[in-house]
Amino acid sequence: MDLEPVPDVPALRMKGEGGWIVVADLHVGIEVQLRRSGFSIPSQMPRMMTSLEALAGRAADNLMILGDLKHRIPSVGHREDKEIRELLGRMLEVYRRVVLVAGNHDGGISSALPEGCEALSSRGTRVGKVGLFHGHVWPSEQVMEAQQVVMAHVHPAVLMVDSLGTRSTEKCWVRTRLNEERVKERYGSSPGQLVIVPAFNPLLTGTPVNSDKGSMLGPFFNNGLVEMRSMKVHLLDGTYLDRPARLSKPRRE
Numbered sequence: 001m002d003l004e005p006v007p008d009v010p011a012l013r014m015k016g017e018g019g020w021i022v023v024a025d026l027h028v029g030i031e032v033q034l035r036r037s038g039f040s041i042p043s044q045m046p047r048m049m050t051s052l053e054a055l056a057g058r059a060a061d062n063l064m065i066l067g068d069l070k071h072r073i074p075s076v077g078h079r080e081d082k083e084i085r086e087l088l089g090r091m092l093e094v095y096r097r098v099v100l101v102a103g104n105h106d107g108g109i110s111s112a113l114p115e116g117c118e119a120l121s122s123r124g125t126r127v128g129k130v131g132l133f134h135g136h137v138w139p140s141e142q143v144m145e146a147q148q149v150v151m152a153h154v155h156p157a158v159l160m161v162d163s164l165g166t167r168s169t170e171k172c173w174v175r176t177r178l179n180e181e182r183v184k185e186r187y188g189s190s191p192g193q194l195v196i197v198p199a200f201n202p203l204l205t206g207t208p209v210n211s212d213k214g215s216m217l218g219p220f221f222n223n224g225l226v227e228m229r230s231m232k233v234h235l236l237d238g239t240y241l242d243r244p245a246r247l248s249k250p251r252r253e
Contacts, residue, residue: 067103
């Protein structure tokens with residue numbers, strides 16, 4: 001099964017097996033928290049819904065949300081409930097299947113899921129030769145038997161600094177290898193590649209993979225399973241960047 005980032009959109013297209021669009025970290029309802037901190041920001045749900053609608057049918061009949069559909073922990077607020085139902089209700093109209101793999105923010109979300117939306121364990125699932133999980137807990141053995149593994153959770157981004165010292169952060173895709181020896185201390189097999197999906201919510205820039213201040217969270221990173229030196233980073237527009245420690249000279253593949 002081929003994995004293909006959608007140009008300029010933090011969404012992954014999986015070709016084959018009916019075709020899937022994979023997105024993660026929508027964090028519906030994050031605006032409520034931001035308002036409490038003094039920021040008046042409109043809901044991003046309509047914008048995300050429009051973007052997901054546009055992706056339907058492009059060799060993808062199915063939609064997988066790879067965790068953190070909602071933002072509030074641990075319950076679902078009234079506004080979140082309404083927005084989640086509206087969003088998923090529309091997705092069920094334009095996609096054949098809509099699947100949610102639970103993330104660390106998705107506790108109590110079952111009450112907000114409309115009929116027809118499939119909810120899966122946070123330990124992940126398999127689609128053909130690809131394993132998928134959110135990233136905050138250890139994936140299942142079945143996921144780790146795949147040739148490639150896709151995760152989210154860390155909101156990968158790149159910190160860019162120009163000649164004047166101006167800083168900006170841009171979302172990015174990450175491809176890297178896993179430490180086979182470390183992986184096999186826990187699992188019977190080790191996938192050949194790990195792909196990390198950027199956050200879908202426009203308000204979330206992410207965790208810089210090239211900054212000492214950035215903290216990559218989850219058991220894969222906390223236990224040294226990721227070969228950090230093998231990372232390959234692409235911005236959403238396809239720009240390829242060298243290893244995270246050398247991100248001053250972007251170039252295109």
